[in-house]
Amino acid sequence: MGKTTTSAAISSGIAMRGHKTAVIDFDIGLRNLDIIMNCERRVVYDFVNVINGEAKLRQALIKDKRAENLYILPASQTRDKDALTIDGVERVLKELADDGFEYIICDSPAGIEHGAFMAMYFADMAIVVANPEVSSVRDSDRILGILQSKSRRAEQGERVEECLLLTRYNPERVEKGEMLGVKDVEEILATKLLGVIPESETVLKASNQGIPVIHDTESPAGQAYSDAVARILGEEVEHRFMSVEQKGLFQRLFRRSA
Amino acid sequence: MPRLKPKASDSSAVTATFRLKGGLFPLTLLEISRFDAVDLEQQLRDKAAAAPGFFKQTPVVLSFDDFIGELSTLPLADILAICRSQGLLPVALRSGVESLTQQARALNLAIMPATRVKPAPAPLAETQTEPDEQAETGSAEASAPEPAPSASMQLELSPSSHVEINRNPSKIITTPIRSGQQVYAPGGDLIIMAAVSAGAEVLADGNIHVYGALRGRALAGVKGDLSARIFCQSLEAELVSIAGTFKVDEDLRNEHWKTAVQIGRDEQSLCITPLV
Numbered sequence: 431m432g433k434t435t436t437s438a439a440i441s442s443g444i445a446m447r448g449h450k451t452a453v454i455d456f457d458i459g460l461r462n463l464d465i466i467m468n469c470e471r472r473v474v475y476d477f478v479n480v481i482n483g484e485a486k487l488r489q490a491l492i493k494d495k496r497a498e499n500l501y502i503l504p505a506s507q508t509r510d511k512d513a514l515t516i517d518g519v520e521r522v523l524k525e526l527a528d529d530g531f532e533y534i535i536c537d538s539p540a541g542i543e544h545g546a547f548m549a550m551y552f553a554d555m556a557i558v559v560a561n562p563e564v565s566s567v568r569d570s571d572r573i574l575g576i577l578q579s580k581s582r583r584a585e586q587g588e589r590v591e592e593c594l595l596l597t598r599y600n601p602e603r604v605e606k607g608e609m610l611g612v613k614d615v616e617e618i619l620a621t622k623l624l625g626v627i628p629e630s631e632t633v634l635k636a637s638n639q640g641i642p643v644i645h646d647t648e649s650p651a652g653q654a655y656s657d658a659v660a661r662i663l664g665e666e667v668e669h670r671f672m673s674v675e676q677k678g679l680f681q682r683l684f685r686r687s688a
Numbered sequence: 689m690p691r692l693k694p695k696a697s698d699s700s701a702v703t704a705t706f707r708l709k710g711g712l713f714p715l716t717l718l719e720i721s722r723f724d725a726v727d728l729e730q731q732l733r734d735k736a737a738a739a740p741g742f743f744k745q746t747p748v749v750l751s752f753d754d755f756i757g758e759l760s761t762l763p764l765a766d767i768l769a770i771c772r773s774q775g776l777l778p779v780a781l782r783s784g785v786e787s788l789t790q791q792a793r794a795l796n797l798a799i800m801p802a803t804r805v806k807p808a809p810a811p812l813a814e815t816q817t818e819p820d821e822q823a824e825t826g827s828a829e830a831s832a833p834e835p836a837p838s839a840s841m842q843l844e845l846s847p848s849s850h851v852e853i854n855r856n857p858s859k860i861i862t863t864p865i866r867s868g869q870q871v872y873a874p875g876g877d878l879i880i881m882a883a884v885s886a887g888a889e890v891l892a893d894g895n896i897h898v899y900g901a902l903r904g905r906a907l908a909g910v911k912g913d914l915s916a917r918i919f920c921q922s923l924e925a926e927l928v929s930i931a932g933t934f935k936v937d938e939d940l941r942n943e944h945w946k947t948a949v950q951i952g953r954d955e956q957s958l959c960i961t962p963l964v
Contacts, residue, residue, distance in 0.1 A: 568867055568887060571866045571885045571886070571887070572866060572867040572868045572887065574864075574866050575865075575866025575867060575868050575885075575888075576866075576868070578863065578866070579869065589863075617901075618883075618886075618903075619864075620864045620883050620900070621864075
């Protein structure tokens with residue numbers, strides 16, 4: 431669906447704008463954030479080690495080589511999700527905050543089980559990543575419901591700020607009726623749209639190379655992630671990549687008359 | 689570094705060893721109208737001979753509602769022993785008589801509240817004495833979405849066209865009801881100022897208003913109020929039900945689909961009319 435790709439891109443983007451940022455992989459047992467960030471060979475200690483007190487947070491944090499202010503806390507590959515505890519996660523988050531981290535991105539695993547719950551519990555803001563297809567949108571709806579009822583903010587009677595990021599969007603297929611459009615998804619989920627990431631080969635290429643796609647400033651996907659980061663930081667940026675690229679006057683006239 | 693302190697939230701981090709779920713099970717009521725140890729055993733044995741399949745560790749609830757004679761001196765332990773000897777397993781006692789409930793407690797029997805006391809006059813009294821309101825809610829909720837309301841439910845509902853339910857203030861929800869969520873407004877109306885997603889369920893004893901698209905399930909009048917209605921800005925529901933009579937989305941996908949409608953109940957069916 432693009433959760434880890436998005437976590438990598440957005441954390442890189444925020445760090446590149448000068449904010450001290452940490453990104454934590456909550457997908458214990460199936461870590462892949464470190465691969466997308468191209469630091470899997472530098473993993474010595476991981477998130478579970480820190481929670482269990484086997485390593486200091488400083489020892490486990492990996493400094494990103496591309497973005498200066500970015501640190502990665504990788505997941506453990508040899509444990510399972512039950513290794514995460516609410517107290518442990520809270521302690522790590524607090525320590526990061528005390529250490530001067532301005533933004534902490536929690537990369538949630540798929541599903542609505544323990545790992546996802548741990549990732550969302552302490553959230554102030556949630557970015558729900560959905561693909562423009564019915565099942566994905568339905569799952570996102572479910573997650574939004576859990577977010578607003580089971581998170582710590584919800585328990586305290588507040589709301590988690592929620593926003594929607596639509597990935598793998600293909601305007602041409604939307605026009606053909608093969609994919610849900612942005613409007614449909616927005617209508618179903620009734621939540622703020624953070625951005626639309628166009629379907630693009632560069633996303634796959636970037637993750638295979640271990641370079642978060644946001645560094646590819648030429649590609650539409652990279653630009654779309656940059657826009658999303660700007661919106662997270664409070665800037666007003668117009669949405670792009672939502673309609674079919676202009677194919678010339680003749681074709682448009684032709685379509686209109688058809 | 690602060691050590692982990694045991695906190696209330698701790699339990700959620702540990703894998704749960706059990707979960708509690710509601711269930712509705714049919715139980716046989718053994719109504720004892722007269723007690724004589726020899727007669728009871730003999731008659732039970734006769735019954736067991738006639739229907740041996742039934743008398744195999746069958747759970748029963750003991751009831752003495754129709755008992756003729758003195759209840760306070762009834763030896764519950766003896767009755768239990770006789771039942772067990774014939775393959776019945778009394779699991780609970782239904783009675784309001786103090787001496788019996790005391791014995792039941794000593795014998796580890798569950799105690800069910802006595803059948804509703806029926807005060808002959810005052811037709812309204814029935815709905816106002818609500819000691820087992822909980823149980824009723826459960827059964828109404830559980831049976832409402834079932835296909836074709838059962839006969840017993842129909843019977844219960846038919847005389848209640850002017851049921852009076854203790855009215856609570858309306859419940860107003862301003863946020864979307866998401867897939868997997870359930871909202872119930874006991875004793876009143878439910879007003880939702882947003883959409884109800886597919887996979888969500890909204891229930892009310894009174895009316896349901898949805899100022900948005902209704903894509904999930906909406907059940908109004910779950911305690912049998914036939915005058916309850918459902919209002920919505922866009923009918924895209926998976927199911928709508930009023931007092932147990934329902935329509936699923938296949939039946940709803942007609943001319944009113946995705947339009948603003950109200951849904952009411954006349955006689956046995958739901959009628960959908962556009963909101964002007």
